[in-house]
Amino acid sequence: MNIGEASNASGVSAKMIRYYEEIGLIRPMGRTGNNYRVYGDEEVHILRFIKRARNLGFSLEETETLLKLWQDKSRESAAVKEVATAHIGDLERRIAEMQGMVKTLKHLAHCCGGDTRPNCPILDDLAGDGAVGGDASAPAMKRKTKQHA
Amino acid sequence: MNIGEASNASGVSAKMIRYYEEIGLIRPMGRTGNNYRVYGDEEVHILRFIKRARNLGFSLEETETLLKLWQDKSRESAAVKEVATAHIGDLERRIAEMQGMVKTLKHLAHCCGGDTRPNCPILDDLAGDGAVGGDASAPAMKRKTKQHA
DNA sequence: CCTTGACCTTCCCATGATGGGAAGCTCCAC
DNA sequence: GTGGAGCTTCCCATCATGGGAAGGTCAAGG
Structure with a gap:
């Protein structure tokens, strides 16, 4: 199987x-005489594992950890669960942060006429003029991963 | 006011x-004889506007739009509201996406013993073995902005 | 046999917003 | 005049991904 087929099969x-090969997430693949990478079902399975982990929002670093645990038949499930729960906590923190933004923004948008007049509570809030805005002061944590498009 | 003071005053x-000056979000500042940038209250006000917009999750591009609307005294508040509501929609989409992940992960974590045994439904799901996992298939949209730390 | 097009390879660059740090200048206080 | 704090510019790193160029390879069809 060439890389294109492996790509189709794994998504x-x-x-x-x-x-992923370059950063060591997956082992360097064997090559044919023409220097093409060769893949088997095993590799496609690993790629799909990675794909699914990414879809669940795990960073590549976390994915690597999970991958190693998956391949370690003598792992303790507690180790896996720990990675998962930490990630859940991370997601929930980011969700809460964004919900705070939404709450403030909805309030401001609700107060804004949205017409042809220049008067606008949203801008007033951003400018720090009004006491309208909610709690958008906490700078928030770094984003850990980005979803692919 | 030097840049350090402006930084303190604006956050x-x-x-x-x-x-921000380099990318044209703010106008290049005047310099003193020693080539130091000079800031006044006006500039600090603008910087705080930017800071607040960033805290509400607006991208720098959206922030620039808002900034221009703010400075355009003849704007129509509808234009501002449009930017805000689009951003709300964006946030809500991302929140929903992450909530989907959390839901799936919580279910998997709940099913995982989290003990010393190797058996783990989380890994089984990632490997695609079980029919356990929920809907983490939709690839999701690109992240538009990142919060600073 | 040769062309065409679909693959594959490596290499470099861009994204978005931010921080880190080096090298070199200035300014102020002691 | 010296030390340290603050300013300047410049380059690099992050995280995960895509775009694209330049060149090799292969299979099918003329």
């Missing part, structure tokens, strides 16, 4: 497959 | 102030 782009 | 790091 991971060829570009990303090469990248 | 925007000196590094970012220079960056």
Whole structure:
């Protein structure tokens, strides 16, 4: 199987497959005489594992950890659960942060006429003029991962 | 006022102030004889506007739009509201996406013993073995912005 | 046999917003 | 005049991904 077929079978782009190899997330693949990478069902399975982990929002680093645990037949399930629960906590923190933004924004948008007049409570809030805005002061934590498009 | 004072007064790091100037978000500042940038209350006000917009999750591009609307005294509040509501929609989409992940992950974590045994439904799901996992298939939209730390 | 097009390879660059740090200048206080 | 704090510019790193160029390879069809 060439990289294109492996890509189709796994849902991971060829570009990303090469990248994962480069950063050591997956082992360097064997090559044919023409220098093409060769993949088998095993590799496709691993790529799909990675794909699914990414879809659940795990970073590549976390995915690597999970991958190693998956391949370690003597792992303790507690280790896996710990990674998962930490990630859940992370997601929930980010969700709460964004919900705070939404709450404030909805309030401001509700107060804004949205017509042809220039008067606008949203801008007033951003400018710090009004005491309208809610709690958008906490700078928030760094984003850990980004979803692919 | 030097850049350090402007930074303190606005909550925007000196590094970012220079960056905002570089990308044209704020006008290049006047310099003193020693080549130091000089800031006044007006500039600090603008920086705080930017800071607040960023805290509400607006991208720098959206922030620029809002900034221009703010400075355009003949704006129509509808234009501002449109930017805000689009951003709300964006946030809500991302929240829903992450909530989907959380839901799936919580279910999986709940099913996982989290003990010393290797058996783990979380890994089984990632491996695609079980029919346990929920809907983490939709690839999701690109992240538009990232919160600073 | 040769062309065409679809693959594959590597390499570099861009994204978005931010921080880190080096090298070199200035300014102020002691 | 010296030390340290603050300013300047410049380059690099992050995280995960895509875009694209330049060049090799292969299979099918003329």
